[in-house]
Amino acid sequence: MNDSERKAAGIGLAAVLTAGAAAAALAMARRKREAAHGSPDSAPGRTARRNFGDYDVEGRSVTIARPRQELFEFWRDFQNLPTFMENIESVEHTGPKRTLWRIKAPGDLTVDVETEIAREIEGELIAWRSVPGSDIDTKGRVEFRDAPGERGTRVTAIVAYDPPGGAIGKAIAKMFMREPAIQMRHDLKRFKMLMETGEIATSARRRDATRAAKQEEQTRHHEKEEA
């Protein structure tokens, strides 16, 4: 892995780390817009051309030609997340509503984040947040709504991230600020591919050249280091 690839992999951290105070930040953004412009337009607050105060909030929607319940159930099993979220190396259950996410960080490091389900509406919404004492403070949610007619399901993921303190934290945050949207878009598109086609497209010619293979290699590398 060269430097630019490492950086690219590290960017992955952002998508999940950016989870944090999503609803609050969005509401805040909406209030700000209303104050500044009178009545708001119909667009989601996260698309506003403004900053969200102290928060980095990213949200993306994708339409998937599969039933809502099926998509909900796949996502709800957080151990499925590493199959389409590039930056999550592994997910382990630590309690009935708790999971430990191992997330890739820059410099070939990983960060552990223990999350708990904060809110759940069967077939419609999953919200999670990091528990106190995690390396990173993060919150996020994913919503599933029926798309018009026969078009399947609209999936919207929103993650927000309150940058950690300290010079290093700020530097990392700064690096993340630009990229979470890209990572989230990629993750959602991979989710769509997996659910619609049963696989994630790759133009590699050899198995060892796929991104998934490179990811597994990195995971093995980490496991070896720990052993």
Place this chain on the structure above:
Amino acid sequence: MRALTWHGKHDVRVDTVDDPEIINPRDAIIKVTSTAICGSDLHLYDGVIPGMKSGDILGHEFMGEVVETGPKSSLTKGQRVVVPFTISCGACFFCEQHQYSACSNSNPVEKQDLAAPVYGHAMAGLFGYSHMTGGYSGGQAEYVRVPFSDIGPVVIPDGMDDEDVLFLSDILPTGWMAALNAEIQPDDTVAVWGCGPVGLFAVQSALHMGAARVIAIDHWPHRLELARGLGADVINFRETDVREALMEMSGGLGVDAVIDAVGMEAHGFAIDNMLDTVKQKVGIGADRASALRQALLAVRRGGRVSIPGVYGGLADKFPLGALMEKGLSLRTGQTHVQAYTAELLELIQQGKLDTTFLISHRLPLEDAPRGYQCFHDNQDEWTKVILKPGMKMAA
């Protein structure tokens, strides 16, 4: 395996590279028996398509034998198949509507970022046609990994030669879709710009669909002869004022439908690149851009405009006024190959479409670089080149 690889402008070589492997469950591996050089490959050869990397394997018109299948492939070893150049999942919103070249799921996620800023959305993955369309290894090789092999490949019945069916991969459905997009009516006079393979198949398709008269426009005498052989009238634009001729040949009405099978080599993907290219190639660029301009002026009021020709960037002096004021309708797009292959295979079997008339050369794969050079330099004689991986080099 041996494969034709791209290394830069006018630099293609036959190299030894790793064989492809099954990666995803729906994959198949095809052993190529015949593959062709497409006119659009010359855009890659000329280095005007961005997103190419040294070592990329070219080729998007190919067929062969199934030699390996993933667990979810519908193919079986030993079948002969023609592979569409568009890679399509068959399950997304677009594939469900048979808009296969707009497939959401075949262009790898990270590659979609290359095209999305330019077009607003990424298109489907294509074989051997730059990383903007996925960076898939192409078919000018001994073996190809074919994703979504349960959706694309057309199984060929015994007894049909490769050359009868190879062009189902691209140029025949492309010419066919061009004629469909022109919405041809029985009494129509249809004008086709460009007598390359796609133009020639558009001519044949338009006549098959019942056009009263098809007028083919080019400047290469041999290519015009091929069009004439199909039953078209022809105009050599080096000799004749095209618009005046078309007005007279359509009784002063203007032609009912126009098909631009030229495309524009003077294309770029950024504004500055586009302007530079046009500035640098005033002669060629103006000629080629003028085909579409001329078509929009020649078509009658309320007429139909079909554009199978490849465009990638921005058009200068596009006659938007003619489009609006005359109430024209315009249809274009990369070919939805999978939507047409079954019907076209049947028409070939019934002898209603001839696919072999335009083949001018058959070369061993090892001789592919010469094929590119001659196809590029001598378009009059070299109308279509087929490459055969198994064929021996001439002494």
